Amino acid sequence: MKYKTINYVLLLPVLIGILTSCNPSPNNTKESVFAEAPLFDADNLKHVEQEMVSPPALPKHEQVSERDPIVVEVTLFVEEKEMEIAPGVKTWALTFNGTVPGPLIVVHQNDYVELTLINAATNTMVHNIDFHAATGAMGGGDISNVAPGQQVTFRFKATKAGVFVYHCAPGGIMVPLHVVSGMNGAIMVLPRDGLKDELGNPVHYDKAFYIAEQDFYIPKDENGNYKAYDSPAEGFPDLITSMKTLLPTHLLFNGKMNALTGNNALKAKVGEKVLFITSQANRDTRIHLIGGHADLVWMGGSFNDAPATNYESWSVVGGSAVAALYQFRQPGTYTYLNHNLIEAILFGAMAQLEVEGDWNDDLMKLIKEPEAIP
Ligand code: CU
Numbered sequence: 001m002k003y004k005t006i007n008y009v010l011l012l013p014v015l016i017g018i019l020t021s022c023n024p025s026p027n028n029t030k031e032s033v034f035a036e037a038p039l040f041d042a043d044n045l046k047h048v049e050q051e052m053v054s055p056p057a058l059p060k061h062e063q064v065s066e067r068d069p070i071v072v073e074v075t076l077f078v079e080e081k082e083m084e085i086a087p088g089v090k091t092w093a094l095t096f097n098g099t100v101p102g103p104l105i106v107v108h109q110n111d112y113v114e115l116t117l118i119n120a121a122t123n124t125m126v127h128n129i130d131f132h133a134a135t136g137a138m139g140g141g142d143i144s145n146v147a148p149g150q151q152v153t154f155r156f157k158a159t160k161a162g163v164f165v166y167h168c169a170p171g172g173i174m175v176p177l178h179v180v181s182g183m184n185g186a187i188m189v190l191p192r193d194g195l196k197d198e199l200g201n202p203v204h205y206d207k208a209f210y211i212a213e214q215d216f217y218i219p220k221d222e223n224g225n226y227k228a229y230d231s232p233a234e235g236f237p238d239l240i241t242s243m244k245t246l247l248p249t250h251l252l253f254n255g256k257m258n259a260l261t262g263n264n265a266l267k268a269k270v271g272e273k274v275l276f277i278t279s280q281a282n283r284d285t286r287i288h289l290i291g292g293h294a295d296l297v298w299m300g301g302s303f304n305d306a307p308a309t310n311y312e313s314w315s316v317v318g319g320s321a322v323a324a325l326y327q328f329r330q331p332g333t334y335t336y337l338n339h340n341l342i343e344a345i346l347f348g349a350m351a352q353l354e355v356e357g358d359w360n361d362d363l364m365k366l367i368k369e370p371e372a373i374p
Helices: 002-021 136-142 172-180 230-244 341-345
Strands: 047-049 072-086 089-098 104-108 112-120 150-157 162-167 182-190 207-216 248-255 266-269 271-280 287-288 292-297 310-312 313-316 322-329 330-338 350-356
Touching: 072 104, 072 172, 072 248, 089 230, 136 150, 162 271, 172 230, 182 207, 182 271, 182 322, 207 330, 271 287, 271 313, 287 322, 310 313, 330 341
Parallel strands: 047 072, 072 112, 104 182, 207 271, 266 350
Antiparallel strands: 072 089, 112 150, 162 182, 162 322, 207 248, 271 322, 287 313, 287 330, 292 310, 292 322, 330 350
């Protein structure tokens, strides 16, 4: 009897080992958030230039990085441009690279971003950039102020994995003025070993889209018509009055009414896993995919936490970005929207996806067409 007891005791560590390996927690191999980021000789690391592309596209990138950290060179051009955001509605958009939102940047955790911000002499205002992914100096805002005709370069280490907003923040009232004029974007900092599902297993996306919601506060004249101005500065007094109502006139996905609907709808196929990165630099929103779900949502945008599963709608807090992943199981038209349906339908916060593939009768079947009630 004594002999048997000793045997069980010896087996205990083995049993614990088996049980642990059957239930891999995404958290059990991680370091504390207070652990020092590993040190690299950033001045002598390999540099790779990232070619920026316009949203909803993402720049070319690897989902898993098998190399040492690198310095990712990114150039953003400030462009102040008059944009027609809805039929007959013009505003002086303040932009990174000419789009609202600015381009999505993609790096891996502990890579360095070497950011060059160019403010052409043809612009009229001082701009800068604050990265929510960066540490110190107001996210870079304090060291990146550039007047028209200037450029600046600074480097930051992407220590935290997740999706993060960046935006212009030139101080005081200029901060909200520039942000609601479109001067914001996002950066995705992937874990070096890629994304993990809720069980801690690797998950790859077949496609990714960057969709940002922008709140605009376009001033109106005494007759209720939207006003246009000859320069951004000329419109600012009216814009301040309009902003102070906290009532947007437009809530647009990717800077323009119907930028991602109808002929501009996004495309996917049944079976594909699609990663949606959605940012809102100024205001809360809540996202829903009509006809689908989020299989995985990294709430608050953090890739450090296990993703939540099977959400119907998910929150994007103002000043943040969130990533959600869905595998399409059924073809057809899907709507990706802000599920304040007034904000979606009347203010513009919606996109569409056209998904190709074979219909699955098991998931849904029309049993009887609409007909007169007998
Ligand atoms: Cu600016």
